[in-house]
Amino acid sequence: MAIDVSTAGGALLITVLRALHIVFGLVWVGAALLMTVYIEPTAERAGADGKRVLRALYRGSSFPRLVPAAAIITTAAGLLLYEMLSYSAAISTASGLTITIGASVGLLAFLHGLFAVWRPASQLSGQLKAGETAESTLAGLEDKIRRNGRVSMWLALISLVLMAGARYIGPVLG
């Protein structure tokens, strides 16, 4: 359903969706970057103390739910924007094509995050809360989250760069 942005209602709806998309996209990519670039490498260097801090984060905070929730809002708002602003019809323009590639990479980041990172993160959180889980199970989940989290972070970052650059890519390419 295409939206007429020259009406007050249409412009308001798009403004709200854009704000949700950009703010929660920022939370998603920011949290993934912070975790991958700073928190996990620092925890690894800190040894047993670092492991304790990371486990406290997964056991006692909303962090394991924050990133998937932000990603769901970003993706849902992105899909609505894509449909309402008829980007599929603008795919022949440099901006439309860049948004479409960015959206595809964003969807890939979402699906990869869902199955390869957030699911094991939720399992880790559950196991830690239940206690008495074998160390090898916890370490296996932590390793999976760390390895796949890096891939997910790069996908989300590439999507962000394409989205943020799409508007002016046409004039830049000339």
Ligand code: HEM
């Ligand atoms: C990591 C995931 C994502 C991030 C960080 C992100 C970020 C952004 C940003 C910053 C903009 C604003 C660009 C501008 O106004 O110049 C934008 C626009 C847009 N995004 Fe995303 N995005 C992501 C994923 C997606 C996905 C999965 C879709 C759709 C399936 C999508 C659809 C759109 C659309 C259609 C626009 C253009 C909105 C407009 O013209 O007003 N995005 N995105």
